[in-house]
Each structure stands twice: as structure tokens, then as C-alpha cells.
Amino acid sequence: MKILAITACPTGIAHTYMAAEQLERVGQQLGHTVKVETQGAMGIENRLTEADVAGADALILAADVAIEGRDRFAGIAKVVEVPVQLAIRHPADVFARLGA
Amino acid sequence: MPHLDLAFPLAGGLHARPAAALRERALAHRAELSWTNHRTGRTASLRNVLDLLATETRLEDPCRLSATGPDAEAACRDLGAFLAGPFRATDAVEPSASACAGPGVPRLLARLGCPWWPAVPVASGLGEGPVRVLADSDESPDRGVASGDREAEVRRLRTALERLGATLEAEAARAAHPAQRAILHVHGAMLADEGWTAAMVRAIREAGLSAGAAIARATDATATALAGAGEALLRARALDLRGLGHRLRTLLDGPPEPAAGLEAPGVLVADLLTPTAFLALDPSRLRALVLGEGSATSHTAILARSFGIPCVALPPARLAAVRPGQPLLVDGHRGLVVPDPPPELSACLRVEQQGRETRAAAWAALARRPAATADGTPVKILANVAGAEEAARAFELGADGIGLFRTELRFLGREAPPTEDEQMEAYAAVLRAAGDRPVVLRLLDAGGDKPLPFLPLPPEANPFLGRRGVRWYAGHADLIRTQVRAALRAAPAGNLRLMVPLVTDPGELRWVQALIQACATGLGRSDPLPGLGMMVEIPATALCLEPFADAAFFSVGTNDLLQYLFAEDRGDPTLGGPARAWHPATLRLLGAVAHTARALGREVSLCGEAAADPRLLPLFLGLGFTAFSAAPQAIPALKAAVAGLDLASCRALAEAALRTGTSAEVSALLDHPAPRADLPLAAPDLVVLDEACATKEEAIRRLVERLACTGRAPDPDALEAAVWAREDAHPTGIGFGVAVPHGRAAGARGLALLRLQDGLDWGTGDGEAVRLVILLAGGDDEAHLRTFAALARRLMDPAFRAGLMTAPSAEALIRLLPDDLTR
Numbered sequence: 001m002k003i004l005a006i007t008a009c010p011t012g013i014a015h016t017y018m019a020a021e022q023l024e025r026v027g028q029q030l031g032h033t034v035k036v037e038t039q040g041a042m043g044i045e046n047r048l049t050e051a052d053v054a055g056a057d058a059l060i061l062a063a064d065v066a067i068e069g070r071d072r073f074a075g076i077a078k079v080v081e082v083p084v085q086l087a088i089r090h091p092a093d094v095f096a097r098l099g100a
Numbered sequence: 101m102p103h104l105d106l107a108f109p110l111a112g113g114l115h116a117r118p119a120a121a122l123r124e125r126a127l128a129h130r131a132e133l134s135w136t137n138h139r140t141g142r143t144a145s146l147r148n149v150l151d152l153l154a155t156e157t158r159l160e161d162p163c164r165l166s167a168t169g170p171d172a173e174a175a176c177r178d179l180g181a182f183l184a185g186p187f188r189a190t191d192a193v194e195p196s197a198s199a200c201a202g203p204g205v206p207r208l209l210a211r212l213g214c215p216w217w218p219a220v221p222v223a224s225g226l227g228e229g230p231v232r233v234l235a236d237s238d239e240s241p242d243r244g245v246a247s248g249d250r251e252a253e254v255r256r257l258r259t260a261l262e263r264l265g266a267t268l269e270a271e272a273a274r275a276a277h278p279a280q281r282a283i284l285h286v287h288g289a290m291l292a293d294e295g296w297t298a299a300m301v302r303a304i305r306e307a308g309l310s311a312g313a314a315i316a317r318a319t320d321a322t323a324t325a326l327a328g329a330g331e332a333l334l335r336a337r338a339l340d341l342r343g344l345g346h347r348l349r350t351l352l353d354g355p356p357e358p359a360a361g362l363e364a365p366g367v368l369v370a371d372l373l374t375p376t377a378f379l380a381l382d383p384s385r386l387r388a389l390v391l392g393e394g395s396a397t398s399h400t401a402i403l404a405r406s407f408g409i410p411c412v413a414l415p416p417a418r419l420a421a422v423r424p425g426q427p428l429l430v431d432g433h434r435g436l437v438v439p440d441p442p443p444e445l446s447a448c449l450r451v452e453q454q455g456r457e458t459r460a461a462a463w464a465a466l467a468r469r470p471a472a473t474a475d476g477t478p479v480k481i482l483a484n485v486a487g488a489e490e491a492a493r494a495f496e497l498g499a500d501g502i503g504l505f506r507t508e509l510r511f512l513g514r515e516a517p518p519t520e521d522e523q524m525e526a527y528a529a530v531l532r533a534a535g536d537r538p539v540v541l542r543l544l545d546a547g548g549d550k551p552l553p554f555l556p557l558p559p560e561a562n563p564f565l566g567r568r569g570v571r572w573y574a575g576h577a578d579l580i581r582t583q584v585r586a587a588l589r590a591a592p593a594g595n596l597r598l599m600v601p602l603v604t605d606p607g608e609l610r611w612v613q614a615l616i617q618a619c620a621t622g623l624g625r626s627d628p629l630p631g632l633g634m635m636v637e638i639p640a641t642a643l644c645l646e647p648f649a650d651a652a653f654f655s656v657g658t659n660d661l662l663q664y665l666f667a668e669d670r671g672d673p674t675l676g677g678p679a680r681a682w683h684p685a686t687l688r689l690l691g692a693v694a695h696t697a698r699a700l701g702r703e704v705s706l707c708g709e710a711a712a713d714p715r716l717l718p719l720f721l722g723l724g725f726t727a728f729s730a731a732p733q734a735i736p737a738l739k740a741a742v743a744g745l746d747l748a749s750c751r752a753l754a755e756a757a758l759r760t761g762t763s764a765e766v767s768a769l770l771d772h773p774a775p776r777a778d779l780p781l782a783a784p785d786l787v788v789l790d791e792a793c794a795t796k797e798e799a800i801r802r803l804v805e806r807l808a809c810t811g812r813a814p815d816p817d818a819l820e821a822a823v824w825a826r827e828d829a830h831p832t833g834i835g836f837g838v839a840v841p842h843g844r845a846a847g848a849r850g851l852a853l854l855r856l857q858d859g860l861d862w863g864t865g866d867g868e869a870v871r872l873v874i875l876l877a878g879g880d881d882e883a884h885l886r887t888f889a890a891l892a893r894r895l896m897d898p899a900f901r902a903g904l905m906t907a908p909s910a911e912a913l914i915r916l917l918p919d920d921l922t923r
Binding site: 022041 | 878886
């Protein structure tokens with residue numbers, strides 16, 4: 001599957017990036033193509049583009065705060081929202097929730 | 101009648117130490133001197149310390165000093181000079197490292213649910229032990245009448261007074277702490293108070309009381325009057341008096357009984373503890389001291405501080421509820437008393453206290469070493485002094501030399517100028533105190549604004565723009581020649597340099613140089629002459645410094661420079677005030693002086709009130725100043741501030757400040773100090789390996805302290821608060837036995853790591869035990885946020901985590917971290 005994800009945490013110093021790392025690593029192990037946008041202290045990085053959205057099968061929102069630009073993903077049918085901690089501790093569970 | 105009107109200059113009011121100093125100075129004169137406070141309407145003789153205290157004189161009170169008798173004029177002027185100079189140092193507060201009391205402890209108290217009492221913090225430190233109380237030593241005073249004849253009783257009293265006076269003097273001479281010495285001197289002055297002792301004698305002669313009963317009655321009456329006073333400081337003096345009265349009574353009949361002491365180590369709880377009773381205790385048994393509220397401003401409190409005994413004050417109802425033997429924990433810094441303290445709480449408080457002590461020790465060590473910025477630029481922190489005693493104190497506090505020796509104080513308030521020999525002695529004394537460190541002696545800075553009776557100058561409409569500083573030298577050459585001769589004769593005693601005040605034209609400097617040469621020839625001196633420098637206090641001189649290349653050094657006097665630059669009397673509080681010191685106009689002018697001085701190859705220092713402000717130090721360093729001269733008590737803070745700065749950041753700050761247009765904009769820049777750029781984010785001294793830690797609160801404070809004690813968190817409490825705010829949003833345990841608490845605070849940057857012996861519950865709700873805690877402190881710097889992000893990603897690698905969990909040493913652990921964290 002082609003999966004997009006956004007990670008964001010209250011301070012944006014550590015957990016945003018830990019969650020991104022886990023989703024990329026475990027997603028790859030599970031055979032998915034994963035692109036993760038981080039919304040942290042350095043602002044938005046690895047931004048998800050219109051082209052990314054157009055080809056995506058699912059979206060993971062791993063955030064403990066409101067994310068920016070949520071309306072970009074109106075066209076994606078399959079969305080799961082999880083706390084950042086779940087993405088860090090049990091990333092495989094997050095993908096399981098996608099039915100993927 | 102000769103008199104002097106003044107607004108009282110000390111922030112702490114006329115309390116016991118300044119009053120004792122005033123009395124001592126007054127005793128040197130035959131004139132009768134009196135003090136009137138127009139606000140309270142009270143008058144006192146300068147001979148009576150207690151009466152002086154009873155005038156309840158506060159800062160800025162309108163006061164009059166009057167003199168009658170033989171040398172009234174001279175006495176009045178001498179006291180005037182004293183009040184304008186050395187008197188101000190009698191109010192000096194001992195410097196201390198920055199305060200610290202983070203939010204972890206209150207959280208822990210709430211979480212553990214243990215009772216605690218808020219208290220008035222009196223003396224910093226942490227003490228724990230069972231409650232001890234002193235046996236009641238205040239025996240019911242002998243109310244009896246004199247058994248024998250009344251004059252014999254008076255003689256008994258006088259003998260006891262003399263013995264106590266001599267004992268106090270001897271005790272002061274061998275006192276271990278300056279505060280103890282000062283207080284014993286105050287006690288000596290109280291004992292010499294005529295009002296109090298006269299009341300004792302009257303009670304014997306007129307009422308027929310025994311000496312003991314007379315002491316008790318006079319003490320009661322005087323102490324009660326003091327206790328009813330409006331000022332807390334004055335009320336506290338009643339305690340001194342009662343202690344002295346008690347001691348006096350024990351001296352009436354031969355050798356005194358040993359005072360009540362502590363039978364075993366513990367926390368002494370006493371509503372009233374006289375300074376005398378405190379000094380009789382064995383400090384090694386005194387873990388902490390809990391006093392009644394009335395004692396917070398007492399001399400007992402000052403003694404507790406100087407002996408390093410943690411001390412707080414509690415309200416009476418609380419004191420009465422304390423049981424002897426009950427375990428008590430006292431935090432004199434926070435103002436906290438905890439009965440039956442749980443060990444987890446003690447552990448957390450100890451971490452805080454040790455951090456404070458480490459930082460205070462680092463401060464003291466810095467003061468003893470030559471100052472240098474973090475990147476190794478040497479900086480001189482010099483002292484402004486008026487005499488040898490002040491110079492000695494300045495060197496105790498870490499001065500690298502005397503940047504401004506004000507000589508005019510010796511000239512003020514006299515009929516005739518001091519003789520050449522007298523001056524020579526005074527200058528040599530300062531030079532001897534300095535050893536081989538430089539002493540910059542400023543030639544007589546008097547004139548229109550500081551008139552001298554032997555310096556007749558015509559009245560001026562505007563003395564501050566008139567014949568001040570060097571401007572009258574040529575017209576009264578004898579006066580200045582005597583001073584120069586005295587200085588040249590004193591020169592062999594040390595490392596002397598001379599300085600000319602208020603120079604406007606190069607000719608003024610050359611005139612003084614020629615005078616020095618002529619004096620040296622007259623004295624038959626062939627050794628090299630002391631270097632001659634000049635004050636830069638006039639904007640025109642500051643802007644056009646090149647013609648002054650003859651000067652051996654420059655010293656910028658900010659007080660006058662600001663006054664002339666802004667056309668504002670600095671004594672007028674309704675005008676610009678201290679903010680003028682960081683106005684961009686000031687900074688541009690100072691930058692020009694530093695630039696030209698460097699081009700001329702001359703040393704340049706900054707003196708004046710602005711030079712003593714650690715907050716402004718990075719600005720001035722950034723402008724190019726590397727020498728500062730300030731009041732002795734400002735020196736430790738300046739030295740500590742220098743060590744925490746790096747020149748590159750200072751230059752960037754100064755450049756930013758020079759581009760602004762108002763003091764407020766510069767102030768905003770100063771409020772956001774840049775983090776230290778010279779320290780790596782992580783280093784072995786930030787790693788705590790395999791230690792026990794009872795609570796999450798303690799773990800966080802430990803890591804915050806590691807950062808603070810290594811110069812990476814200027815405000816540890818702010819960082820701790822930021823970390824807890826993040827924990828409250830979501831606990832930062834990430835699984836795998838790892839927690840990554842983090843927060844941002846101004847000037848804080850770094851990574852501290854704690855590996856625990858036993859797992860700790862991090863409050864993530866899953867009961868997983870955390871064994872590795874990594875605290876990230878970030879400012880606003882993008883580069884290191886990126887570094888932290890990279891580290892966070894690596895923590896997801898099981899092999900990396902395993903390496904951190906098993907690294908055999910702090911050094912080995914640091915080597916596992918990404919390079920850009922440790923560079």
C-alpha cells in the first residue's frame with residue numbers, strides 16, 4: 001500500500017521524529033511505501049504534496065496536537081488517528097488498524 | 101550651628117551596623133553631634149546607637165546632622181564625607197549565587213500527600229534532624245533590693261559592664277566570620293549606650309534595686325520601647341538587648357554559668373533566640389534553626405547565615421505545635437518545614453541543595469581566578485575604592501586591581517588639605533593592599549560640584565558645566581603638586597598609575613604630565629614615572645579621542661558621560677534613569693571609544709554604575725571593552741557573568757543593539773540571552789550512571805542540575821518548569837525502558853543522561869519501568885533542534901538503545917552519540 005502519515009507532538013523536539021522514524025521503518029518492513037510529514041519545532045518537513053495525496057491509499061495521523069492542513073487529505077478514504085506514543089511503541093498495531 | 105542636610109542614602113535604613121559605624125566616626129570628634137529625622141520628628145545623639153535606631157530612619161528620609169562644641173565645623177564636614185563615602189559600604193549585603201527553587205518539590209509534596217508548613221526563608225541550606233529545644237535560660241530576674249550600700253551596687257554594675265565590654269571586644273577580635281565581628285561590635289556600641297546604662301544606675305541609686313534587678317528593669321524598659329517600634333529591624337534589636345542584659349547579669353557574680361547548649365545534634369526550635377545565646381551554641385550540632393517570625397530580621401538570622409546554618413521563621417501557633425524529638429526537615433532556601441519527612445522528599449531536596457552549593461562554589465572559585473570569557477578572552481574586573489580597607493575587601497572578593505582609587509574623600513570636609521605625608525601614607529596603604537596588582541589613582545576630582553574650603557573658586561551658575569576635574573589644576577597648582585609628590589613618593593610600594601579626571605583638551609593632559617615630570621625631578625627620582633591615563637567623561641572627548649594618544653590608558657566614566665550625553669541630572673529620578681546606559685546613543689559612543697583606543701594601542705576600561713551591571717556586560721564586551729571597574733561587592737557577580745559569555749555572541753548582541761533606536765529595544769535583546777555556543781550539547785559530565793533515584797521529580801531535577809552546573813541552563817527553575825509542562829501534557833516515556841523529557845528555556849541547551857540502578861515509574865500508565873532518562877534542553881536554535889531530531893530517530897534503533905543501556909562509562913556512552921551532539 002501507499003501510505004501517508006503526519007506526526008506531531010506538543011513540544012516538537014523529540015516524539016514527532018521518533019514516531020516518524022518508527023512508521024517509516026516498520027512500514028517498510030511490512031512492505032508498504034510510507035511517506036511521513038513531521039510537524040515539529042522546525043515547522044513542517046518532508047511536506048506531503050498534492051501528487052502524494054493523489055496516489056495514496058491511506059493516511060495515518062499520529063498527533064497529540066491539532067495538525068496543520070488537514071483539509072489537504074479530504075480525498076483519502078482510509079484514515080486512522082492515533083496518539084504519538086502508539087506510533088512509537090507499537091507501530092505494527094497502527095498499520096494493523098488500517099487493515100493493511 | 102554647623103549642620104548638614106541629606107536624604108538618607110542606605111536602602112536598608114539606619115540599622116544597627118551603619119548606626120554603630122556612625123557612632124564610631126563621631127567619637128573621634130569633641131563636638132556634640134546629633135541626628136534629626138524630619139519625617140519621624142525624632143532626634144538622637146550620635147553617641148547613642150539605640151537612640152539612633154529609634155529615629156527610624158529609612159531610605160530617602162530627610163535628615164539633618166548638627167554639631168555643637170569645639171570642632172563643630174570640622175566634625176560636621178568629616179561626618180559629611182563619611183556619609184558620602186565609606187558609610188555606604190556599611191549596608192553591603194554579602195553576594196550570593198542566583199536563587200533556585202524549582203517546581204519539582206511542590207509536586208512531590210502534593211503527590212506524597214505529606215503535611216508541610218510554609219516558612220519565612222532566613223538562611224539558605226537544608227537541614228534535617230529531631231527537634232531540640234533549649235532549657236529556659238531566662239531565669240526569673242532578681243527583683244530584690246540592694247542588700248548593701250547603693251554605691252557598692254553601682255560599682256558591681258560598672259565592673260560587669262567593663263568586663264562584658266572587654267569580652268565582646270576580645271570575641272570580636274577572634275571572630276571567625278565578618279558578620280559575627282560586625283554584630284559583636286554593634287553589641288559593644290549598645291553596651292556603651294548612655295541611655296540604657298544610665299537607666300540601670302538610676303534604678304540602683306533611686307529605687308534601691310540590686311544590680312541584677314536594675315539591669316533587668318532597664319533592659320525591659322528599653323527593649324519594650326524598641327519592641328513597640330514601627331520598624332521590624334528596630335523591633336529585632338530588642339532581642340540583642342535582652343541577650344546582652346542576660347549576659348550582663350550572669351557576669352555580676354564572678355565567672356558566668358555555661359550557657360544552655362544542644363545535648364545532641366538536631367534542629368533547634370526557639371521562638372526567641374538572642375544572638376548571644378546563638379554564639380554560645382555548638383554550631384557542629386546545629387542541623388537547622390527554626391525561629392519565631394519576629395526573628396527573621398534579627399542579628400541571630402545574620403549569624404545563622406554567616407555560620408551556614410539553614411534557618412527559617414514560623415508563626416507562633418506553628419512553633420507551639422512542634423514536639424521535641426519529632427523529625428523535622430528545614431529548607432532555608434525555599435522557606436519550607438516538613439515534619440516527619442519521607443525519604444523520597446529529602447532525596448529530592450538534597451539534589452536541589454547540592455546543585456545550589458555546586459554553583460555557589462563555582463562562583464566563589466571564579467572570583468578567585470583571573471576572569472576570562474568562555475572562549476578564553478581575558479577580562480579584567482577591577483574595583484572602585486576610596487581607601488585601603490575597601491581595597492582589601494575588594495581583593496578578598498576577587499578584584500584584579502584597583503581601576504579607580506577616588507582620592508577626593510580624604511579632602512572633603514576639612515579646613516585644610518591633607519599634608520603630603522598624610523596623603524603618601526594613604527596612597528601607600530592602598531598600594532600595599534594591592535601587592536603587584538595595578539592601582540589607578542585618580543588625581544583630585546573636586547570643583548564646583550564638590551567644593552573644598554581650601555579651593556576657592558568663584559560661584560558658578562552651573563557647577564556641573566564649570567571648573568570641575570582637571571579644569572582648575574593650573575590655577576591652584578600647589579594643591580595638585582602636593583598630591584602628585586605624595587603619589588610619586590608612595591609609588592615604590594606597588595604598581596601605581598595616575599589618572600586625570602574630566603579631560604577636554606590634550607593640553608590639560610600635557611600640563612599634568614609636565615607637572616609629574618617636574619615633581620619627579622624635584623624629588624630626585626630617576627625611576628620610570630607611573631603611567632598617566634585619563635578619564636573619558638565628555639562626549640566630545642569620546643568622539644574625538646585621537647589627539648589624546650599621549651595618554652597611557654583610558655577609563656570611561658559612564659556616570660558623567662551619560663549626564664552630559666543626555667543633558668540629564670542623574671540625581672533626578674524623574675529623568676531618564678539607568679536605562680540611558682543601554683540607549684543606542686550611549687552604545688554607539690562607547691563603541692567609538694573602544695575602537696579608537698584599540699587603534700591607538702591603548703587599554704580602555706569602563707567605570708561607573710553601568711560597569712557594575714552583569715546584565716550589560718555582554719553588550720560592553722561586544723563593543724570591545726575588556727576591563728571593568730566596579731564597587732567591590734559587584735565583583736563576584738561580574739566575574740561569574742564573564743565566565744558564562746563567549747565573545748562571538750557578545751559581538752553579535754552588540755551589533756544588533758547598535759542597529760536599534762531605543763533603550764527598550766536593547767532591553768528586549770538583553771532579555772533573551774543567547775545559549776553558550778562554545779559548549780558541546782553532550783559531554784561526559786552530563787551523564788549520571790547507575791545511580792539510585794527514588795522519584796521522577798528527583799530524576800528530572802538531577803538532570804536539570806547537571807545542565808545548570810555545567811553552564812548549560814542559566815535558569816534551572818525555568819527549564820524544570822518547561823519540562824514538567826511537557827510531562828503534564830503527555831508523559832514522555834517512549835517504551836523500551838526509556839524516557840525522553842524535554843523543554844525549552846532561554847539560554848538553555850544540552851542533553852543530560854541518567855541511567856538508573858532500578859526502574860522508575862514514569863507515569864505513562866502502563867507500569868513500565870524506565871531505566872534510561874534522556875533530558876533534552878533546547879533554546880530556539882534550529883541547528884540543534886535538528887540534532888535532537890536526529891537523536892530521537894536513532895533511539896528507535898534497538899542496537900543503539902542497547903549500547904546506551906550497557907556502556908561501561910560516561911565517556912563510552914558519549915562516544916555512541918551522533919557526532920554533532922558532542923562537538
